[in-house]
Amino acid sequence: MSPEIRARQITHRMALLALLALLAAAAFLLLNARGSWDFLLPFRGRKLAALAVVAVAIALSTVVFQTVTQNRILTPAIMGFDALYVLIQTGLVFGLGAGRVSALDARLVFGLELGAMVVFALLLFRWMFGPAARNLHLLMLVGIVLGTLFRSIAGFLQRIIDPDSFTVLQDRLFASFNAVDPGLLTLSALIVAGLALILWRLVPELDVLALGREAAVGLGVPQERLVLGLLVIVTLLVALSTALVGPVTFLGLLVANLAYLLLPTGRHAVLLPAAALIALITLIGGQALLERVLHYDTALAVVVEFAGGLVFILLVIRGVAR
Amino acid sequence: MIEVEGVERRYDGVAVLSEVTLSLPKGGLTAIIGPNGAGKSTLLSVMGRLQKPDAGRVTLEGMHLAQAPGRAVAKKLAMLRQDNHTAARLTVRDLVAFGRYPHCRGNPGPEDQAQIDRALAILGLEPLADRFLDQLSGGQRQRAHIAMVLAQDTGCILLDEPLNNLDISHAVRIITLVREAAQALGKTVVVVLHDINMAAAHCDRIVVMKGGRILRHGTPAELMQADFLSAVYETPISVHELAGRLVAVY
Structure with missing residues (x-):
């Protein structure tokens, strides 16, 4: 295939993805509208914005993380972010009691979660890039072990908590786009936009990093500093989306790999926006399906993972057949 | 010119390079040879700043490699690694x-495009230019990586076993190409080679390493001696003159 045809193919597919994302957003905003538009549009608009922020954050963080780690089946979630989130929530409800936690300022909890996750990740990365170890497999193992530890502690606390508090806790642990604080949403959107801009300016370096550590050093990329900086950005993005709506684990893996499959290129100038668009389509489309067609009969994660999993398997089979 | 001063490198306390000092003048083709585990690749990696030495330093035209900004170094020094996945x-x-x-x-301009096309042409990769790397054979991929190093257009080129996976015709073409680059364009080229005869036939200088040290450094004529080579490789080797060349037989 000549480069011209390939370039045109990429342009076409990007345009198609953008169109689908717009359609999903329109469907989410306009479908099944019963009641006053004055109420409906701002209400749904806010939710749409939350979905968009989370979709972009997850897509960018996963692609960058996979480029940095040279691995396409890892997601930042391997570091135990979700488990830490669950632990923080459980700890709060356990320590303060359900009533007082619900009364807490949302911004305070958000700040606490964000801070804890960033500090945790930075400690992990610092250790990974310190003199002691620079082994990715070790990092994964440590992440998995810590994740299990957090989950076990949380599980233990959940068992000895009183049933009323547990109900409150369970509600907080599901990824939810319904109860996002508007102030936090604006703040998160600004941070995600800022980080996306930084990543956009680092696109040539990301392309080089994908060649591997040694090739990157050979081509004069300040590899260690850059990787640490990128991991900080990844941490912020993941922590932000988790603190905003809760854990949405599978999505990152799905959208990043769909982007690689749909767009045969190593260029991050294509991959980053493509992954973001696919995440928008999946998340917004999934939520629209959930709310307008299934009438909240199930959780978003189920919709995303079911639909996403199907597409993924289809693409893998087609990829093998080709 | 490239200077290695008192470089040491240890893995888990085991010295892989100990007190390696080497000075290579500008221009010319130098081969590093030696048995497995001699530290050849490690030395090349340290010279190409892919690994940091535990002691000592490497300078390129007076520029301290470990401290100079990455892209400034990358305009002067390119390296081909052994494992290019x-x-x-x-x-x-x-x-x-x-x-x-x-x-x-x-953000390549016309000058960059010209260099890319030139590198593709030199390695005979034009028919393969739009193929994906995972659709190539090992030798074709090796040539693609060599082309990338050439496109970098640097005064100093380090190649770690560039003839791996190549058939005789491509191996000879590439070593000839490298020699021409060293002679005609005045580039400083250092290659790690396994084939002693290839080194003797094409290189200006040979560095012989063993056990993390440089044993000797000289012209092929000085080093192609049966006793010395037999000791280095711990294998009986005889050296004969054949068609005007010194050839090691083992």
Whole structure:
């Protein structure tokens, strides 16, 4: 295939993805509208914005993380972010009691979660890039072990908590786009936009990093500093989306790999926006399906993972057949 | 010119390079030979600043490699590694274009395009330019990586076993090409080679390493001695003159 045809193919597919994302957003905003538009549009608009922020954050963080780690089946979630989130929530409800936690300022909890996750990740990365170890497999193992530890502690606390508090806790642990604080949403959107801009300016370096550590050093990329900086950005993005709506684990893996499959290129100038668009389509489309067609009969994660999993398997089979 | 001063490198306390000092003048083709585990690749990696030495330093035209800014070094020094696996889905042309990154930061101009086309042509990769790397044979991929190093257009080139996976015709073409680059364009080229005869026939200088040290450093005529080579490789080796060349037989 000549480069011209390939370039045109990429342009076409990007345009198609953008169109689908717009359609999903329109469907989410306009479908099944019963009641006053004055109420409906701002209400749904806010939710749409939350979905968009989370979709972009997850897509960018996963692609960058996979480029940095040279691995396409890892997601930042391997570091135990979700488990830490669950632990923080459980700890709060356990320590303060359900009533007082619900009364807490949302911004305070958000700040606490964000801070804890960033500090945790930075400690992990610092250790990974310190003199002691620079082994990715070790990092994964440590992440998995810590994740299990957090989950076990949380599980233990959940068992000895009183049933009323547990109900409150369970509600907080599901990824939810319904109860996002508007102030936090604006703040998160600004941070995600800022980080996306930084990543956009680092696109040539990301392309080089994908060649591997040694090739990157050979081509004069300040590899260690850059990787640490990128991991900080990844941490912020993941922590932000988790603190905003809760854990949405599978999505990152799905959208990043769909982007690689749909767009045969190593260029991050294509991959980053493509992954973001696919995440928008999946998340917004999934939520629209959930709310307008299934009438909240199930959780978003189920919709995303079911639909996403199907597409993924289809693409893998087609990829093998080709 | 490239100078290695008192370089040491240890893995888990075991010295892989101990007190290596080497000074190579500007221009010319130098081969590093020696048995497995001699530290050849490690030395090349340290010279190419892919690994930091535990002691000592490497300077290129007076520029301290460990401290100089990465892209400034990358405009003067290019390195081909032994293991060139890439996870990213790239075409040959994409890969070769990465050689221009130090010059254009991912935004190639006409001059960069010309260099990319030239490197593709030199290695006979034009028919493969738009193939993906994972659709190539080992030898073709090796040539693509060499083309990337050439596209970087640096005064100093380090090649770690560039003839790996290549058939005789491509091996001879590449070593000849490298020699021409060293002689006609005044580039300083250092190659790690396994084939002593290839080194003796084509290189200006040979560095012989064993056990993390440089044993000797000289012209092929000085080093192609049966006793010395037999001791280095711990294998009986005889040296004969054949068609005007010194040939080791083992």
